[in-house]
Amino acid sequence: MSKRSKIILIIIAILFVVALVWFGKKNKKSIIEYETETPFKTTIIKKTVATGKVTPLEEIEIKPQITGIIDKIMLLEGSKVKKGDLIATVRVVPNEQSLISARGRVDNIKLNVENSEIAYKRNKNLFDKGVISKQEFERFELTYNQAKQDLQNAQNDYLIIKKGSAGSGGSANTNIMAQMSGTILEIPVKEGDQVIQSNNFNAGTTIASIADMSKMIFEGKVDESEVGKLVSGSDIEVSIGAIEGVKFPAKLNFIAPKGTEEGGAVQFKIKADVSLSDDYFIRAGYSANADIVLEKRDSVLSVKEAVLRFDKKTEEPYVEVKQADGTFKNVTLKLGTSDGVNVEILEGVTIDDQIKIWNKASKDGKKIDD
Template sequence: IATVKVVPEMIDLNSSESRVNVAEINLDRIQAEYERQKLLFEKGVIAREEMDQSEADYKKALEELENAKDNYDIVRTGMSSKTAQYSNTQIRSTITGMILDVPVKVGNSVIQSNTFNEGTTIAVVADMNDMIFIGDLDETEVGRVHTGMPIKLSIGALEDYTFDAELEYISPKGKEESGAILFEIKAAAVIPDSVKIRAGYSANAEIVLARVEDTICVPENSIEFSGDSTFVYVLKSEKESKQDFEKRSIQIGLSDGIKVEVRKGLALGEKVRGNEIFDKK
């Protein structure tokens, strides 16, 4: 995604350079001692154990010098000869996806994340094949939904399409907005390959709480409510401009706010005052 040029801190640079110098001095001393011990061992003056100890000290000094040089290179350039392929100067994405935003420009200063700050965001990458709908649900409705429920998504920019989704997350804590308590929900959307979706689209979700098919339903405004009873006015006869209606008790079921399911009391083909009965919901 990007290449970062390391600008070393002078304190760290001086410290790492001093470590290299100390390691070289220490190596020279131990190497001289190793050479003397080697000659003495060849003449049979010292035991094998002393020779092995001297050789181990020499190898440790060599390793310390190499580590000091690598540390100096990392502080100065951001990479070392041993770990060039893992250099932190090359910024790579951890996922396969599309770059959505590059908030920095060439020449901007960036810092790495640590305990005290989040670091600099160099790019925002997203997998556009794994779309998530994020929305808010009112507290009066949150108790009626659960994860795994099917959702219908409608996107304002794509008026001719609706998309299936599955509810995956319901926030355990509500937040107050404009005097209402809302709970965040997330749903995994199923987007066909033929449709191009952009991140950040506004969308509305319709959660299906219950469903009935192949049932008689009537417009909700044609129903008369009286206590626990519901009635409609059914057309009995029609002569010229005069219509005769019969008040009939019905048993209703599900409602979507526009049409209401009629479970009992009406037959397919009958007409009620106001609108014709729909044969399907």
């Protein structure tokens, strides 16, 4: 072998060794220093939000006692009223057939009264002369009195059909009065509209709705997965969409025993008394949300949910705890209440354990993926 060939072989050998050293260093995994954090004690509050609206606790609808036409409306929507205040008047438009029938009944009973009066007077003269007994005279007297009473009843019926009421209280049915003190929320009719009285077959026409705006309630719905954790009498907070940054205290007083299916989920109605502030005017029907505390755990050992991992086979939660030699060990946990950020630790780690923080590990201060 020539000298030149030996030199070439030596160079190749040196290059091969250098390559081996370079690849060895390249493939050697650096020791990664992970950031850690310790468990801590905090208060965990699990909440749910119920969407709904605020409505008056007491609200009534005013309906007419007669059928007719709205003659005049005295007040406007939003007006404050007291019980007995006049809201509107109704003009009676009698049914012609019923009016003629009632008038004919009055005329027929007048004939009976006239005949009974004649018989009464004739028999009274006979009784005064001692021709007939008192018992027989009283029979004619009773017939005459009954005829007069029938005439009075028929005349009253005629007046009711014609004017809406009888006697001196003729305005009692045609005047629409407030039945409670409060605020007029709505007057859904206008002058000239026909209204129908409430009866067994018809709910009647609503002339006005009145509510006490000083007493409001929250009406909302919660999901079936959370309704079992609600307790009647619990304190909640109500946020009204039209009033930003203000929460009104409320007390839960009703949880529906039966739910309704909406969009594939069963919802349960809830109600709560809202404590209002004089600084704000709350209108009926405002949309609102209620923050309801489902569970509260004071000063419990917790970790951030971000450090949790779940076993792919058992689906049990675990964390990686740093050991004395710098390595990490998987430790299975038993979890309690969670608020979405922090979770209660029942078993598994202590307050002194160092737990690996995922996605925050490097040897040069830069974040890397786990």
